[in-house]
Amino acid sequence: MAALKHIVGSVAVITIRNPPVNALSPQVQVSLMEVLKDVTLDPSVKAIVLCGENGKFSGGADIRTFSKTDPKTDIKRMSLDDVNSVAERSRKPVVAAVEGVALGGGLELALACHYRIAHVKARVGLTEVLLGLLPGAGGTQRLPRLIGVPAALDMITTGKIVPAPVAVKLGIVDSVTEGSAVEEAIHLAQKVVGQPLESRRICSKPIQCPPNVDSLLNDAKVKLKKQFRGAESHQVCVEAIRAAVQLPFAEGIVKERELFLSLFNSDQAKACQYAFFAERSVAKWTTPSGANWKSASPQTIRTAAVIGLGTMGQGIAVSLAKAQIQVIAVEQDEQQLEKGSKAVTAILERETLKKQQFELAHKSDSFGSVTFTLDFNALKNADLVIEAVYENMALKKEIFQRLSSICKPGAFLCTNTSGLDIDEIASVTDRPHLVIGTHFFSPAHLMKLLEVVRGYHSSSTIISTVMNLSKVLNKVGVVVDNCPLFVGNRLLLPYINQAVFLLEDGRTPEEVDQVLEEFGYAMGPFRMSDLAGLDIGWRSRMEFGLTGPKLLPGAPVRQREGKRYSPLPDILCEEGRFGQKSGKGWYQYETVGGRNAARDPWVHNFLHEYRRAHAIKQKNVSQGEILEWCLYPLINEGFKVLEDGIASGPEDIDVIYNNGYGWPRHKGGPMFYASMIGLPRVLVKLEEFYKNNPDIPSLKPSNLLKALVKQGSPPLKEWRSQLGYPNSRL
Numbered sequence: 001m002a003a004l005k006h007i008v009g010s011v012a013v014i015t016i017r018n019p020p021v022n023a024l025s026p027q028v029q030v031s032l033m034e035v036l037k038d039v040t041l042d043p044s045v046k047a048i049v050l051c052g053e054n055g056k057f058s059g060g061a062d063i064r065t066f067s068k069t070d071p072k073t074d075i076k077r078m079s080l081d082d083v084n085s086v087a088e089r090s091r092k093p094v095v096a097a098v099e100g101v102a103l104g105g106g107l108e109l110a111l112a113c114h115y116r117i118a119h120v121k122a123r124v125g126l127t128e129v130l131l132g133l134l135p136g137a138g139g140t141q142r143l144p145r146l147i148g149v150p151a152a153l154d155m156i157t158t159g160k161i162v163p164a165p166v167a168v169k170l171g172i173v174d175s176v177t178e179g180s181a182v183e184e185a186i187h188l189a190q191k192v193v194g195q196p197l198e199s200r201r202i203c204s205k206p207i208q209c210p211p212n213v214d215s216l217l218n219d220a221k222v223k224l225k226k227q228f229r230g231a232e233s234h235q236v237c238v239e240a241i242r243a244a245v246q247l248p249f250a251e252g253i254v255k256e257r258e259l260f261l262s263l264f265n266s267d268q269a270k271a272c273q274y275a276f277f278a279e280r281s282v283a284k285w286t287t288p289s290g291a292n293w294k295s296a297s298p299q300t301i302r303t304a305a306v307i308g309l310g311t312m313g314q315g316i317a318v319s320l321a322k323a324q325i326q327v328i329a330v331e332q333d334e335q336q337l338e339k340g341s342k343a344v345t346a347i348l349e350r351e352t353l354k355k356q357q358f359e360l361a362h363k364s365d366s367f368g369s370v371t372f373t374l375d376f377n378a379l380k381n382a383d384l385v386i387e388a389v390y391e392n393m394a395l396k397k398e399i400f401q402r403l404s405s406i407c408k409p410g411a412f413l414c415t416n417t418s419g420l421d422i423d424e425i426a427s428v429t430d431r432p433h434l435v436i437g438t439h440f441f442s443p444a445h446l447m448k449l450l451e452v453v454r455g456y457h458s459s460s461t462i463i464s465t466v467m468n469l470s471k472v473l474n475k476v477g478v479v480v481d482n483c484p485l486f487v488g489n490r491l492l493l494p495y496i497n498q499a500v501f502l503l504e505d506g507r508t509p510e511e512v513d514q515v516l517e518e519f520g521y522a523m524g525p526f527r528m529s530d531l532a533g534l535d536i537g538w539r540s541r542m543e544f545g546l547t548g549p550k551l552l553p554g555a556p557v558r559q560r561e562g563k564r565y566s567p568l569p570d571i572l573c574e575e576g577r578f579g580q581k582s583g584k585g586w587y588q589y590e591t592v593g594g595r596n597a598a599r600d601p602w603v604h605n606f607l608h609e610y611r612r613a614h615a616i617k618q619k620n621v622s623q624g625e626i627l628e629w630c631l632y633p634l635i636n637e638g639f640k641v642l643e644d645g646i647a648s649g650p651e652d653i654d655v656i657y658n659n660g661y662g663w664p665r666h667k668g669g670p671m672f673y674a675s676m677i678g679l680p681r682v683l684v685k686l687e688e689f690y691k692n693n694p695d696i697p698s699l700k701p702s703n704l705l706k707a708l709v710k711q712g713s714p715p716l717k718e719w720r721s722q723l724g725y726p727n728s729r730l
């Protein structure tokens with residue numbers, strides 16, 4: 001039985017049981033229905049409590065079963081909605097005891113109960129939109145009736161998960177308890193036996209609409225369209241809420257079902273669900289030597305240090321402090337220390353205020369303290385150190401040598417380098433096995449991705465410690481191998497180069513960005529480069545002798561070692577155009593550090609003159625070709641990364657892109673996208689591009705891509721078996 005019953009006095013306690021998260025699989029739904037009907041008819045039962053086994057109410061419908069569900073027959077035959085309806089219509093009071101999580105269908109079930117008691121640490125949300133769906137078991141009809149349209153709109157269209165104290169404030173749950181929610185629910189159930197239930201049935205509540213509800217919904221659609229470019233589910237969620245506003249409850253449920261089915265089998269829903277499981281699968285890391293997440297034992301980090309309080313160091317310090325880790329922040333320069341400490345303190349103060357507004361400032365949740373210092377000796381007590389100084393190998397080596405002598409034995413030494421050799425950095429220490437790359441993304445306190453770069457000597461303990469830390473920091477850690485630029489930036493390089501070549505060939509930054517933004521990227525390549533800072537790549541190219549003083553005399557302007565090269569980004573930097581930080585880059589900004597990109601006539605004029613000076617003929621390129629020209633080399637590099645064993649599977653690359661590079665989640669990630677459009681299509685286009693541009697090696701199709709096409713393009717979950725790594729779990 002997936003739903004167990006036991007009787008306490010006159011209260012029947014029904015426990016949902018489907019480990020690990022008590023997902024509401026079709027079997028659980030059938031079982032719940034049977035038990036509910038049974039206790040409803042049992043005259044000795046006067047009230048009912050619904051809870052989940054092992055302190056978790058329910059993680060919602062069982063996503064694992066979706067790919068095997070035929071929406072035309074299976075959902076119509078039996079659905080969670082019927083279970084909810086039986087619970088809500090029951091003449092005996094039904095109380096939900098929410099512990100752990102009540103998400104998606106789990107919360108929808110709780111909303112169908114007459115009362116909801118939550119444990120103070122529980123979390124609730126209608127997260128379906130993140131899976132490319134909408135709440136399909138009455139959530140879009142009940143939540144607006146319970147908490148009002150604006151608050152429900154926010155929760156349903158963003159998939160926001162709120163902690164129990166916030167849920168009480170919003171009116172989603174009736175009360176919270178620090179003790180057992182089940183005990184409390186039994187107590188309440190006994191108390192309310194015999195009391196009228198009509199006012200407790202959300203389906204009977206009139207919907208409270210603000211006077212401007214139509215414009216509220218329309219504005220939400222415009223905002224969501226911009227925020228989640230090209231994603232359908234957010235838009236359809238708004239339509240389901242509109243149905244709640246306009247229709248009686250029963251008709252609203254029918255409309256909700258119709259809209260749910262329109263999303264259920266869509267490519268976008270498949271992509272989002274793939275992304276969900278991919279994130280879980282990368283947590284189960286394994287290395288070619290056989291070390292893996294199961295066998296290694298992570299160590300708890302209580303005190304961590306950050307070296308360098310610039311852009312990245314500040315965000316990393318905030319991230320650590322928010323996770324209640326004591327932080328020591330070390331700088332070289334007094335002014336920068338003051339600037340950095342002010343920035344870190346300001347962010348943490350804002351976060352504290354946010355918490356207090358929601359009365360969440362429980363003692364145990366307070367932030368870790370941050371100590372700011374110029375004294376490197378303060379590092380001697382740190383369990384783990386993250387270096388975030390300038391991207392310069394000599395400087396990083398000098399720092400790691402110092403760390404060797406200062407840090408306690410066993411302290412983990414991490415570098416936030418964007419792409420330098422981890423082994424070379426580790427080689428100057430007394431503990432290469434305790435050195436690893438922790439590649440955070442900017443802004444580090446907000447971005448979800450942590451690329452964990454394994455050096456040749458990195459031990460399984462340091463890998464598992466840092467992967468565990470990523471979870472503590474509420475980030476997604478992905479283990480990759482050490483190679484220049486690692487995985488994310490290695491794929492980014494050909495993408496950016498291709499975009500710049502388009503400028504040489506006659507396109508503008510605005511045109512290229514528009515195509516990639518319509519595809520779903522939060523920002524096109526030029527707006528993104530301006531945000532990240534054009535000087536970062538410039539300094540790295542100077543270090544590699546591609547430009548600047550180390551460039552060999554006589555090198556052709558538009559070629560390096562026989563390969564096509566565009567000096568355009570270098571020239572911009574030489575002009576002091578570093579992007580947002582200098583108020584100008586590929587675009588112009590209202591101020592230094594401004595965020596609003598505007599067309600810059602200087603750039604257009606400069607591009608025109610550049611093409612004229614180099615006698616470059618303008619090429620006519622369609623929007624579709626711009627997209628393929630930029631994305632296929634990125635995907636191709638993904639295949640090369642797999643071939644080289646730098647990432648252990650396509651899911652790892654996709655998780656990196658979804659969480660660190662603004663790839664639209666509803667397109668699953670670059671490798672998933674390739675599998676959806678078809679590998680033969682990608683191969684044919686790359687072959688054509690390479691034939692016409694033999695001086696761009698990143699267009700040369702990878703051997704793995706060719707091999708997969710030769711085998712008839714097997715589905716993505718089978719690609720790993722081509723690589724000699726353990727099979728994907730997806």
Ligand SMILES: CCCCCCC[C@H](O)CC(=O)SCCNC(=O)CCNC(=O)[C@H](O)C(C)(C)COP(=O)([O-])OP(=O)([O-])OC[C@H]1O[C@@H](n2cnc3c(N)ncnc32)[C@H](O)[C@@H]1OP(=O)([O-])[O-]
Pocket residue numbers: 020021023059060061062063064066069075079080081101103104105106108127128131133134135136137139277280281
């Ligand atoms: C069919 C038609 C139905 C029509 C009615 C519609 C109903 C409804 O509107 C639709 C839904 O509810 S849509 C659903 C809406 N619900 C959501 O969007 C919630 C999605 N889930 C989450 O957000 C997180 O997993 C939790 C916060 C629940 C736990 O986080 P944590 O503690 O960090 O743990 P973790 O590592 O994340 O997961 C542990 C294991 O559980 C697994 N698993 C988890 N949820 C699952 C599910 N629903 N299912 C299956 N499996 C699920 C997960 O894969 C992993 O498995 P592994 O084999 O060990 O790798």
Ligand SMILES: NC(=O)c1ccc[n+]([C@@H]2O[C@H](COP(=O)([O-])OP(=O)(O)OC[C@H]3O[C@@H](n4cnc5c(N)ncnc54)[C@H](O)[C@@H]3O)[C@@H](O)[C@H]2O)c1
Pocket residue numbers: 307308309310311312313330331332333336388389390391392395399416417418419439440441442532
């Ligand atoms: N900026 C990004 O988007 C980004 C993203 C990922 C990784 N990274 C990497 O993170 C690192 C830091 O980048 P950033 O953008 O924060 O640089 P930044 O220039 O903003 O900050 C570097 C800081 O390091 C300090 N510093 C320099 N030498 C030091 C020393 N000997 N001891 C103590 N502090 C010292 C500087 O005073 C400065 O405050 C680099 O390796 C970079 O490649 C940057």
